[in-house]
Amino acid sequence: MLQQTQVKTVIPYFEKFIKKYENFNSLSKASENKILKLWEGLGYYRRARNLLATSKIIVKKYNSKLPRRIDEIKTLPGIGDYTSNVLAALIYNTPTLALDGNVKRVISRILNKEINKINFKHFKNINKKNLFNTNRNADFVEAMMEFGALVCNAKIPKCEMCPFKKNCRFYNSKKKIKQIKKEIINKNLNIFCYLSKKGEIALTKKNSLGFLNEFNLPKVETNKCNTNFKNWKLLSKYKNFISNKKLNINLYYQFSENIPSNYSWYSIKNNNEFMPSFTKKIFKQVSVLF
């Protein structure tokens, strides 16, 4: 739930979810629709589907218990390096690190190496130097994340109060590494909405937008600067930010009874289905035409 989503947003969803499905067994028996309903509003529904698929695998293959080995945890749907390490540490007290942005920054500063060059290889080197000289590995993983957020923070690290400053190469170096800003990717999108007089919009899953490819969307074309499309009327121009992508959108529409075969009609009023805010924004704009 926390992927790309703030803690304060997640808390009420998490509490409701855990009340309904308190273990892998109950979750594995749930229908996808019920899970998506509980997830409604959180977005990124792939996480919910992955969670459900994971619960089924854990019940069937691992006797309802999360496997202990990090490489085994990593084979579960939607689980990568970060999540597998954090789960192993928090649940089994495995000595490891969860390399989120904060922890990467701490390590990059201690080694005075650029953050995009920090990976598990560095962490293994640090490991040899007795970083894990504790039996509280679960606390250690959390402490590193908090340390990165509160002390060795992105803007002004609090070096004077830092217990690592004696050994920190960033603090002690005259040639300090520079912080790399998150790259913003600009994308131009033309969105074409087929509308019916009954207040419907035609949507399809056949879009090549990797970051939204599980959703029903209107016709979307990328990176075309042309703004003069025959039969299509321009409704609006707006920007939509998704993660590190800045989408410059031209929204077009036409009323038509005929739509391509891989499209289906959806009522504009029916905007509370499991759709991303990206689609909801489109619904809101075309609704002024009815």
Ligand code: SF4
């Ligand atoms: S000394 Fe400063 S830069 Fe180094 S780890 Fe501590 S807070 Fe971060």
